Amino acid sequence: MKTILKGFFVVLLSLFVYKYAVLPITIPKLELRNDWSARELEWNSQDIFWFIQVTDLHISKYVHLDIAPSLEQFFSTTLDKIQPAVVLASGDLTDAKDFDGVNSFQVEDEWQTYAQLLHKYNVTKRTVYLDIRGNHDSFDVHHLEHENNLHRSYSAKGTEHPTSYTYTMEHYGTNYSFFALDATMKTGPKKVFNFLGILEDDDFTRLLTQKQELQANKQIFFGHFPSSCILSPPPGFQHLLDGGLVYLSGHLHNLGGLAPQLYTMHRCGTAEFELADFKENRMFRVLAIDNGILTFRDEKLNSWPLVVITNPKSSNFLSPKVEPIQKISQSEEIRILAFSPFGIKSVMVSLDNGVTEEIATNHPNISNLFTLKWSPSRYTDDLRHEIRVDVKDNNGNQQLIRQPFQTKFSKIAPEFSFYARFILMTNFTSLLQILWIASILVSTLPIILARTVPGALRPVFSLTTSDKMAELATFSPFYFLYLSMAVWIGFGPWYVGEILSGHRGIILPWTTIVNGQMLPSFYNYVTSFVHLYFFHTPLFWTLLYKFKWRLEGSRGKFLLAVSNIPVTLVLSSQAVLLVVLYFFPSKLGIFKEICLLIAPMEISMIIAGFVCNGLVSYWINESRK
Template sequence: MIFSKAALSLICVLLVLSVFMANLLNIIAIDHNFYVENNDVGENYTKYLGKKYGQISDSTQNLIWFLQISDIHISIFRDSGRISQFQQFCDTTVKSIKPHIVLATGDLTDAKAKDNLGSSQVKKEWIYYYNIIKESGVTQYTTWLDIRGNHDNFNIRSINAQENYFKNYSIQGSSHSKSYVHIVEQNGVNMALIGVDACPDPGLRRPFNFIGILDIQEQQTLQKLKNEAESKADHIIWFGHYPTSCILSLEKDSQRLNVRELIGSASGSQVYVCGHLHSMGGLVKQMYTKHKKGYLELELGDWKDNRMFRLAAIDHGLFSFIDQKHNTWPIVLVTNPKHARFILPGREPLQLIKDSTHIRILAFSDVKIESVKISFDKISWMKCKETDGPLYVCHWLPHLFKTGLHNVYVVATDEVGKEKALQHPFSLDGTVMSFGIMSRIMLMLDAAVVFQTIFGTLLMVNVLPLVVLRLQKRPPRHFRRCGWRMLKSLWLLSKIDKIFYPIVLYAIYVPFGPWVIGELIDGYIGTIFAWGILIKGTYLPEPFTYTYGSVQLLFVQIPLLLVLANCLDNRLFGQGLRGYKRLIKNLPFTFLLSIQLLLAYFFWLEYGTISFLFGPLRTWSIVLSILLWYKTLTLSPEHCRYLIKLNDLPS
């Protein structure tokens, strides 16, 4: 059977898509079993924890809890509620919950100019952050562990530069300029918290500060911190600003530390908590996953717009958490039995749940908790007994729930009548609940690879169709109904050397040549390429440049091809167009030119006049577009007659 070209093309596309989907599903798969793959290590570790903690009963021992807040974005230019409500968080929330630790995982300040485009450190924002924490007095009874985010690193020449206010106006900055470890021994629990600072050095102004970079020195530091944590603690909590999908490790002598491998290599590692992605603007509100190494990664929604924070606990070696909106009381966290979605075989003593005697619940409010009750069927309710502190317990018979997935319903009420109802799924036989597909994609893929793939695809879309059409001797015969005329116009456009070669050469230039030469940091000239940035004699492999280039290709270069094809069609076959009709036909180019001018203007606001003048990607492409448009409209009569003859050829 002889296949047509269209059928063969479709088969090739389907094969490429199937390979892509297979690789994608393999990367984000969580149907792995860390415990089976690491049976000896995992079994020995969980047995050790089981012997250490013993039976889970109504005792308040072997329990520790902490808070996380991320992406505070304190700003003196917008949304004063961030500051006032952050003050409430310190004055009321932290004091009501009394956590052993508070983690502040980056973007402590906004560092954006009043126009929302320029970016630089604002000392007054840092003073607000520091004074609120100190004046609230929370550091007198809890340990505040903060770390930098990309906004805290905007426009910073070096880690020791004067404008790096994190050193003087954060809680940990004076002691730990970058990554560090903090050991906690409290209430029978030994826990290490490792802060991962992946901020690039130097720190560029936005937008080229989206991806975190671990240089060789920082990789070695993290390895030492991990070794120290393993030797001193049973549980390791990793925290940082960037998700692991947004952290790039530099390579030296063919060696590179993979941050996911590092976290997973420690037997005590249970979770990596982070921020940065802002729950994708609320589109992925619960961005959680379990990595192939058997630990959790939990991105926390931002404080900036959503006022979110996280309560987490380790109870007899079991890690639990709940994300909560500010000023919403009561707060309820079930620590035993553990939530079925977040069980960690080989990393926590799950066997203790089956032999436990009590359900254990942490309940907090800004006033006294009046009652906590539970039910397995929403019909018969049992009142929990209050112990010392916020722990509420209720006797249960776990053997009644040996198999399958079950739910325990919790209702907590405080003395002013505020009520919190919670449905908590659990399983004792290892039955698991799935994680959302978007959560897995956002946290398990490599952002750098995604950016490069999108850029490469758009680059091919920009060039390959035009090259293929140029090689075709006769007019295309596909898409006769909807796209035939545009396709034919593109085919004719590809035959014009003065149009074809500039477009192809520009597309070849984009992945290799410099895009911008300008003041990327105050006082320092740098050069931006697709593959990275050169500044201060340093090479920064910032993959976000590919996204910047993708915007140019998607919203400028590809539309330019269509606009030029439309102009050519009008030039050849629209001789009768006069007056307003001719004006309307030129509106697409006017709109495209407006987009280009707007993009160039934004870049001028972000990086200044030098980058605007020496900007082949943004500014110079405007000149190229105008020239190509002008050449299309002013084709010589001889050239027009030649193209019309080509158009009349049979398909």
């Protein structure tokens, strides 16, 4: 019976993991589309344009004061040389935090700096500049019309488009629609409460309607939050992206250097490329659409020459559902964009590690585009080939680019790392809810069953352990105190205080209630299940084994001391956690703020834990009588 029960749970867990963890991050099977029109499959040497994405500028009055000078270089030298058709600024335009990173609010000086830079370098007249809010741009913003919403007054598009909008441009007979997706919360609380984005029903419906109206156009989506961090009503955010060339996002700042490249392809066939921040990493992205096929390169500011191979496209990023990639096998030239303020000296190309390099020449009508005649038919086997491009500028700078390509598409297998797929494709809200519910069950179910149905635990635990658990659970003061602690951690409320200026809010594990709204939860869930998994559940088991050892062992002082060590370590580790969070060396300030928010709860749990320890000691003495 015990084996059958365990086998059942293993099968159930396997099915659950596959449905909610494996399947959602699986890359779809990719095949060529055969319904492209003759015009869409026709190669046109003039049909190319390029644009730029930049994200997470975090212009600050207090820290990283070198951001503004770097933006001056970006708005002047970089834009002057690259001359993009469009620039996408995908949120967190300002930092909106105090000098210590703990308090958060809109800082008018930061917005004025942003607006002055746009005006000083005439950015909005030199290119189409599309900006949008990020979560920092909505810190302490009560609603879109509130006076704190400085995005409406100082951004390039905020006055005309305070939230999501579209922009359409025409290029060689094809319309391209850029969808700016604003998923920031309508009520923008202070920091740590708006890590996730949300598209409410009316916004989502409006965007779906616009998508349907512009379905004949090529669609490019951009927003601040990665899709995994956006809550949306059915049929879900991926349905909105379906058919789009790409979704471009930011927000994650390369996870402190742990994830410098976050690229994936959703099951609808649309790719998503998250971009690292400009704030500390000075990253920006150049994207090109060459004959309907999108290519890109992420690069640091002032890294010259900047090179993008537009044909053949890297086989790592082929998107056959939304791009006519068969045009690669019909093309007549290798195409390379190369930029440098010092001028390009040479562009050398070799294929499959060929010893002989050939010179790519400047396109007669398009500056910065270099081409070289080639024969795709020479590479029509099932193997992946490699193109090598070596670009030098007149200042002695050099850039060497290698990327795989293919001209036969019987097997299309883009390569996206597991960590990128997990981070960008996982439904984090559902995952956090599952972990939260499981943590409540793990921490409470054993002791509840031990008290109400003692025999139910014997198939799972040893006879001695289950019997001692049942004996301990019969001691009502300990039983109800332990469960009360779990209920408070699992359901809250933990904190009541100012979350929005002038408004008190309530923090619960599954939501934050402020200004009459229930906001989505992220750190709340994490705090709850981390405590239940790593502190509360271990507290129960250390107390149980203390109870077991003391009753089964001798009454010596040594056993008395040793049995208290695990309990003391569990409770002390909570205090250590608070100290680490408070003094953690981060300019974000987020750890210190989390510490201040959870400190009352954690300190109460430490005190209650020592009370539980005292109650168990009392029950040990009573049980020996």
